Amino acid sequence: MSETDLVVVHTFGNRQEADVAVSALDAAGIDAIVRADTGGEMYRAMAWAGVGFQLLVRRDDVEPARAILEEPARTMPE
């Protein structure tokens, strides 16, 4: 993924939530990455106190990603 194709679809307050969200998107076939300034993982509180843990996906995947992230209880694949 090139940086210019990526869109922030959700921002989480902590790494655990962001990681589980990436896992859910991955299971649905959507590539995602987490962007956070943690000082090279030395200071996780930097991200928590700043813009949080941003989840980025390709522009084409924004809609299905948001459906999974924001309304996970609505649909269930058969």
Added chain:
Amino acid sequence: MAVPGRVADYDRIATGYDRRYQLHTYAGVKEALLDLLKSGTVSAALEVGCGTGHWLAEIGNATASDRMLLVGVEPAAGMLAQAQATVPDARLVRGKAEALPWREATFDRVFCVNALHHFSDRLRFFHEARRVLKPGGALMSIGKDPHTERDSWWVYDYFPETLTIDRERFGQVRTLRGELALAGFAWAESFEADRIESVMPASDALAAGVVDAAYTSQLTVLSDDEFNAGAARIREANAAAAGQLDLVTDFRLYATVGWIE
């Protein structure tokens, strides 16, 4: 596991489901869950078949300072709607135990309470739990073992179909351990997590709505005719005992834990 034609409609009973937690505290279940979740480093835990979110709320309250992410998955939309109101901080997902919607190695712990017998394919769920667990992770399932002949329960006494159905739905605890091994868990253990004991006057139970299909899934899966016949047996026995009949509950809940390397 779930018996065809005997599947509980949880969307129908969601609103009355939590009545059971007013009758029993399930302190042993809570202790077993907290022991599991507080052993080692646990950053994310998944409850499969989270229902109304009762256990996610209990755990969330007890682990508020641990910064543990709690996630619940549940197929019944009605139950999930209750859970969203009960535990707004938990991440709740509609999905099936046999197809968990996460990639490999996502959770440190997976657990289910009184849910395993509803899953359509228990072994497949064990494989799924193994898949989404991180190295060193563990799965705990807590539930009855109606094969032991150690329990007394008025539900089995007055609704005799329920025991037959339960022996089809529930695996023996030792069977569960074997299936965990088949699914790739390195080792498994079982222990008695809780013992539910109560004696309730039948008159009170009838008046309080305890004799209700929503009280327990054993009654939920019965046909209306089977349920009504059992309720009639209780009323008749109570009348024969001049209103002094007691409904006895004395059964054990077992925790079976599988660990992966």
